[in-house]
Amino acid sequence: MGPGEYLTTPPPLDQRIALSNQQIEQIGKVMTSLTRDLDGLPVLVSQQGELISAAGAPTPEVTERLTRVTERLWRDGGRHSAREVIRFEEESIEEVERANYVLYSVHIAGAVTLTVGWQLSVSLTQVRAEVQDAKEQLTRIFEESV
Numbered sequence: 001m002g003p004g005e006y007l008t009t010p011p012p013l014d015q016r017i018a019l020s021n022q023q024i025e026q027i028g029k030v031m032t033s034l035t036r037d038l039d040g041l042p043v044l045v046s047q048q049g050e051l052i053s054a055a056g057a058p059t060p061e062v063t064e065r066l067t068r069v070t071e072r073l074w075r076d077g078g079r080h081s082a083r084e085v086i087r088f089e090e091e092s093i094e095e096v097e098r099a100n101y102v103l104y105s106v107h108i109a110g111a112v113t114l115t116v117g118w119q120l121s122v123s124l125t126q127v128r129a130e131v132q133d134a135k136e137q138l139t140r141i142f143e144e145s146v
Contacts, residue, residue, distance in 0.1 A: 011107040013048070014111060031043050042116070043115065045114050054066075073085055086105075101117050103116070104118050104128070
């Protein structure tokens with residue numbers, strides 16, 4: 001695809017990709033690097049609501065919540081041609097605490113997506129640049145399985 005060309009079909013979110021243990025390990029390294037580059041923001045790679053790898057989340061509950069919201073976000077927009085999505089989210093946690101955050105998520109391949117739980121202390125420009133670098137690394141990992 002050349003500059004100025006856009007995909008006009010929805011991403012193939014129903015296409016599951018089988019991953020080897022080696023690929024999952026490589027994805028984990030990319031996630032660790034990405035969270036470090038984004039000052040510790042939580043990041044994850046998931047597929048159809050199933051976590052593949054995550055880094056930077058302060059608790060397992062945060063990872064679970066981000067995975068669940070990411071699945072809903074892509075499923076609800078499944079007929080759109082978007083390859084990246086930004087959503088402001090607000091959620092009540094155990095009816096006591098409110099969580100406000102921004103999700104930035106990009107389509108990688110098949111049903112696989114990469115998501116950052118973004119806090120406004122990091123600029124969108126930095127988030128997009130770091131995610132683009134990670135996406136290129138992840139794309140190479142997935143191309144190895146083809």
